[in-house]
Amino acid sequence: MRLAVDIMGGDNAPEAIFRGAMEAARQHPAWEYLLVGTHAALDERKELPENVNLVFCNSVMGMDEDVRALMKKRDSSIWMATELVKKGEADAVVSAGSTAAQMASATLLLGRIAGVDRPAIGTVVPTLEGPSFLLDVGANVDCSEQQLVQFARMGEVYSRLVQGVERPRLALLVNGTEPHKGNNASRAAYAELQESGLNFIGNMEGRDILKGGYDVMVCDGMNGNVAVKTVEGTMSVLLKLIKQELTASPKRALGAALVKDGFVKIKERFDYEEYGGAPLLGVKGVSVVCHGSSGVRAIHQALNLAASCFDSQLVETLARELGGTELKD
Amino acid sequence: MRLAVDIMGGDNAPEAIFRGAMEAARQHPAWEYLLVGTHAALDERKELPENVNLVFCNSVMGMDEDVRALMKKRDSSIWMATELVKKGEADAVVSAGSTAAQMASATLLLGRIAGVDRPAIGTVVPTLEGPSFLLDVGANVDCSEQQLVQFARMGEVYSRLVQGVERPRLALLVNGTEPHKGNNASRAAYAELQESGLNFIGNMEGRDILKGGYDVMVCDGMNGNVAVKTVEGTMSVLLKLIKQELTASPKRALGAALVKDGFVKIKERFDYEEYGGAPLLGVKGVSVVCHGSSGVRAIHQALNLAASCFDSQLVETLARELGGTELKD
Numbered sequence: 083m084r085l086a087v088d089i090m091g092g093d094n095a096p097e098a099i100f101r102g103a104m105e106a107a108r109q110h111p112a113w114e115y116l117l118v119g120t121h122a123a124l125d126e127r128k129e130l131p132e133n134v135n136l137v138f139c140n141s142v143m144g145m146d147e148d149v150r151a152l153m154k155k156r157d158s159s160i161w162m163a164t165e166l167v168k169k170g171e172a173d174a175v176v177s178a179g180s181t182a183a184q185m186a187s188a189t190l191l192l193g194r195i196a197g198v199d200r201p202a203i204g205t206v207v208p209t210l211e212g213p214s215f216l217l218d219v220g221a222n223v224d225c226s227e228q229q230l231v232q233f234a235r236m237g238e239v240y241s242r243l244v245q246g247v248e249r250p251r252l253a254l255l256v257n258g259t260e261p262h263k264g265n266n267a268s269r270a271a272y273a274e275l276q277e278s279g280l281n282f283i284g285n286m287e288g289r290d291i292l293k294g295g296y297d298v299m300v301c302d303g304m305n306g307n308v309a310v311k312t313v314e315g316t317m318s319v320l321l322k323l324i325k326q327e328l329t330a331s332p333k334r335a336l337g338a339a340l341v342k343d344g345f346v347k348i349k350e351r352f353d354y355e356e357y358g359g360a361p362l363l364g365v366k367g368v369s370v371v372c373h374g375s376s377g378v379r380a381i382h383q384a385l386n387l388a389a390s391c392f393d394s395q396l397v398e399t400l401a402r403e404l405g406g407t408e409l410k411d
Numbered sequence: 412m413r414l415a416v417d418i419m420g421g422d423n424a425p426e427a428i429f430r431g432a433m434e435a436a437r438q439h440p441a442w443e444y445l446l447v448g449t450h451a452a453l454d455e456r457k458e459l460p461e462n463v464n465l466v467f468c469n470s471v472m473g474m475d476e477d478v479r480a481l482m483k484k485r486d487s488s489i490w491m492a493t494e495l496v497k498k499g500e501a502d503a504v505v506s507a508g509s510t511a512a513q514m515a516s517a518t519l520l521l522g523r524i525a526g527v528d529r530p531a532i533g534t535v536v537p538t539l540e541g542p543s544f545l546l547d548v549g550a551n552v553d554c555s556e557q558q559l560v561q562f563a564r565m566g567e568v569y570s571r572l573v574q575g576v577e578r579p580r581l582a583l584l585v586n587g588t589e590p591h592k593g594n595n596a597s598r599a600a601y602a603e604l605q606e607s608g609l610n611f612i613g614n615m616e617g618r619d620i621l622k623g624g625y626d627v628m629v630c631d632g633m634n635g636n637v638a639v640k641t642v643e644g645t646m647s648v649l650l651k652l653i654k655q656e657l658t659a660s661p662k663r664a665l666g667a668a669l670v671k672d673g674f675v676k677i678k679e680r681f682d683y684e685e686y687g688g689a690p691l692l693g694v695k696g697v698s699v700v701c702h703g704s705s706g707v708r709a710i711h712q713a714l715n716l717a718a719s720c721f722d723s724q725l726v727e728t729l730a731r732e733l734g735g736t737e738l739k740d
Contacts, residue, residue: 146589210648220586223594257549257636260475265552265633288640292648304594305634307586311617312638316645319539319621320677324653327673334673340666344656348649 083110083389086172089119090142090159091179093375096123099178102381107134109382113389116172118163137162143183145374152186160184164191167367174368174388176359178376184369185221185362192367195397196405199226201364202233202303203371204240205310206357211294215241216255218303219310219360225302227270230254231278234271235404236363237298238280243394244361244387250297253286255309261285267302288312317352321345358383361391363400368392412439412718415501418448419471419488420508422704425452428507431710436463438711442718445501447492466491472512474703481515489513493520496696503697503717505688507705513698514550514691521696524726525734528555530693531562531632532700533569534639535686540623544570545584547632548639548689554631556599559583560607563600564733565692566627567609572723573690573716579626582615584638590614596631617641646681650674687712690720692729697721 087103089096096119107115111133117124118137130136140157143149155161160179164187166172177184181203189201204217217237222229234252241250254272256264261272263285275282286296288309301309324345328338350356358380359370370388372380391397416432418425425448436444440462446453447466459465469486472478484490489508493516495501506513510532518530533546546566551558563581570579583601585593590601592614604611615625617638630638653674657667679685687709688699699717701709720726 210652223586223592255637257552257633263552265631268633288637288642289644289647291641292644301637302594304586304597305637308584308617308630308634308638309641312620312641313617313645315618315621316642317649318618320646320649320681323539323677323680324673327677328670330673334670337666337669341657341663341670344653344659344663348652348656351652352649 083113083392084116084172085113085385085388086116086118086137086163086166086175087381087385088159088163088175088177088179089117089123090139091177092372093145094377095178098377099381100127102376102378103385104131104134105378105382106385107131110389115385116163116166118159118166120159137166143180145180147180147183149180149182149186152183158183161187161191164188164369167369168192173392174370176370176372176381176384176388178372178374178381181220181371184371188362188365188367188369192365192369195364195366195401198232198236198364198404199229201362202236203360203362204237205360207291207299207310207313208352208357209292209294213245213357214294214297214299215245216291216299216306216310217363218301218306220303220307221362222302223304225267227267227274230267230271230300230302231274232364232404234275234278234280234282234298234300236400237300239399239403240361240363240396241297243396243399244390245297247297249281251295252280252282252298252300253284253296255291255299255301255305256285256287258287259285314354321349355380356383357387359387361387361396366397366401368397412442412721413445413501414442414714414717415445415447415466415492415495415504416710416714417488417492417504417506417508418446418452419468420506421701422474423706424507427705427707428710429456431705431707432714433460433463434707434711435714436460444714445492445495447488447495449488466495472509474509476509476512478509478511478515481512487512490516490520493517493698496698497521502721503699505699505701505710505713505717507701507703507710510549510700513700517691517694517696517698521694521698524693524695524730527561527565527693527733528558530691531565532689532691533566534689536620536628536639536642537681537686538621538623542574542686543623543626543628544574545620545628545635545639546692547630547635549632549636550691551631552633554596556596556603559596559600559629559631560603561693561733563604563607563609563611563627563629565729566629568729568732569690569692569725570626572725572728573719574626576626578610580624581609581611581627581629582613582625584620584628584630584634585614585616587616588614643683650678684709685712686716688716690716690725695726695730697726
C-alpha cells in the first residue's frame with residue numbers, strides 16, 4: 083500500500099497533517115507514505131521512519147482560491163499528490179485542502195468513470211445503528227435525476243465494499259417520507275430507483291439521519307452539505323450548552339463529575355474525527371477528501387480509509403457496475 | 412381578536428387541539444375562539460366558556476390525502492376554518508392538519524399577495540442568541556431566484572413586525588459561507604439581495620443555524636425542511652442517548668439527579684412547542700401552520716402567534732412592501 087498525503091492542505095497544515103501521517107506510518111510499517119509538501123514545510127523534518135518518503139512541491143492551492151488557478155499550479159501539493167496516483171506511484175491520495183482543487187485534480191488527472199456524469203463526495207455519518215453513508219455532501223449543488231441515481235449506485239457499492247453492508251438500504255433525503263415528497267429531480271430519481279434492482283426503501287427526512295435504518299442516504303450536494311453541517315452544529319451547540327449548565331453551580335459540578343464518563347462515551351460515538359475522510363466517488367483512483375479543520379487523528383483515520391478503499395477494489399467495482407466496463411487507464 | 416381553529420387536523424386531533432384552544436381561550440377571555448369540527452368531535456363538549464363558539468363541518472382532509480380532494484370537500488374543517496377568515500368572521504386560522512390542504516385553502520380562498528409567486532412557510536428556530544426565522548420549510552421544493560428573494564423580503568417583514576428585530580440580518584442557507592457557494596438559484600438570489608437594500612449579510616451554512624447571528628435564514632423548501640428536521644432529530648437522538656448513559660449506573664444516576672435542572676433549562680430553551688406554529692406568508696390573511704404532532708401547548712402558542720401576526724398588521728405590510736399596493740379584497 084502506497085499512500086500520498088497533501089501535507090499543505092487544511093487549516094492545521096502542515097503540522098497536524100504531518101503528525102497524522104506519521105501516526106499512520108507507525109501503525110502500518112509495511113505501507114509506504116508519500117508526504118507531498120514544500121521545502122519550507124518538510125526540510126526540518128528529521129529522522130523519518132523508513133516507510134515515509136518526501137515529495138517536494140513548489141506551491142499550494144489556497145483554501146478559497148479560485149479553482150481555475152490550478153491550471154497554472156501544476157507544482158502544487160494537491161496536483162502533485164494526485165499525479166502520484168495517476169503515475170501509479172501511489173495507490174491513493176488524501177488531502178484536507180481546497181475540496182474544489184482536489185476534485186479538479188482528480189477529475190483532470192485520473193478521469194471520470196464511464197457512466198458517472200460528475201464525481202460525488204460521500205461522508206460517513208455515525209447513527210444510532212452504526213455508520214451510515216451520505217452523498218453528495220457538496221461536490222454538486224444542482225443535480226439532475228440521473229446524477230442522483232448515479233450517487234445512489236455509487237453509494238451502494240461503497241457501503242457494500244468498504245462498509246461491509248451486504249444489501250445496503252438506500253433512501254432519498256428529502257422533505258418528507260411520502261413518495262410524492264422531494265423536488266423535481268428527486269421525484270424522478272425515486273421512480274427510477276424503484277426499477278433499479280437496488281434495495282431502495284423510499285424517501286427519508288432530516289429527523290431520520292441519526293436514527294439509523296438507512297445505509298446510504300442520497301441527495302444533492304447542497305442539501306447534503308447543509309444536513310451534515312446541521313448535525314455537526316446542533317451537536318456542538320447542545321454539548322456546549324450542557325457544559326455551561328453543568329458547571330453553573332457547585333451542586334451541578336459535582337453531578338457533572340459523576341456523569342462525565344457517560345458524556346465521553348457519547349462524544350466518542352458521534353466523533354466525526356473517527357471517520358476522518360470522505361471518499362471522492364466516480365474518478366479512476368482513490369482520492370479521500372478531509373475536512374479543512376482536520377486534526378492529527380482525522381488524517382490518520384483518513385489514510386486508513388483510503389487504504390480500505392484501495393484494498394476493496396472500490397474503483398474497479400464502480401467502473402464495472404456503473405460503466406459496465408473494466409477499468410482501463 | 413377572533414381566531415378560527417381547525418379542531419380536526421393533526422396527529423393528536425381533536426382532543427389536544429381542543430384543549431389547546433381552551434387553554435388559549437382562558438388566557439385571553441376578551442378574544443373569540445371559533446372551533447371548527449365535526450359533530451362527533453364537538454357535540455360532547457359541554458360548558459364552554461363564553462368566548463368559545465363552535466362551527467360544524469362535515470368532513471376532514473386526511474393528513475396524507477391528495478390535496479385535489481379539497482375541491483370536493485368544501486365542508487372540511489380546514490376549508491371552513493379558512494373561509495371564516497375570508498368572510499371576515501375570523502382574523503386568523505390555525506391548523507395542525509395537512510399542510511398541503513391548509514396552503515391550498517389559503518391560496519384559493521384568501522388569494523396571493525401581489526408580488527409573491529408562491530406562499531412560503533417560515534418557522535421560528537431557537538438559537539443561542541434567541542429566536543431566528545427560517546423559510547421556506549417545505550411549501551416550495553423547486554425555487555427560482557425570484558422566489559428566494561421574495562422569501563427573504565417576507566422573512567424580513569416578519570422578523571421586523573412580529574419578532575421585533577429592528578434591522579433583521581438576512582442570509583442564504585447554502586453549502587458554505589463564501590459568495591460563490593450555493594446552487595444556481597441561490598447564487599442569482601445572492602446577487603439580487605446585495606442590491607436589495609435589505610440587510611443581507613451573505614451565505615451561511617448548516618453549522619451556523621443554532622449559533623445565531625442571523626435573524627432570517629432563506630432557502631428552498633426542501634433544504635429548509637431537511638435542515639429544521641435535522642436539528643430536531645439531532646437534538647432528540649442526543650438527548651435520548653444522554654438519558655440512557657446517565658442512568659447506566661447507580662453512580663451516574665446520582666450525578667444525573669444533581670444536574671437534572673440544568674437539562675430542564677436546555678430543553679426549555681430549544682423547545683419547539685414553545686414556538687407552536689409557522690406562519691404561511693404571502694396569502695391575504697393570517698394562516699398559521701402547526702406541526703402534525705402538535706400537542707396542547709403548541710396549539711395554545713400557535714393561537715397566540717396568529718394573534719400577533721394579525722395585531723402587527725403583517726399581511727397589510729407584506730402587501731405594501733412586496734406588491735407595492737395596499738391590501739384589497
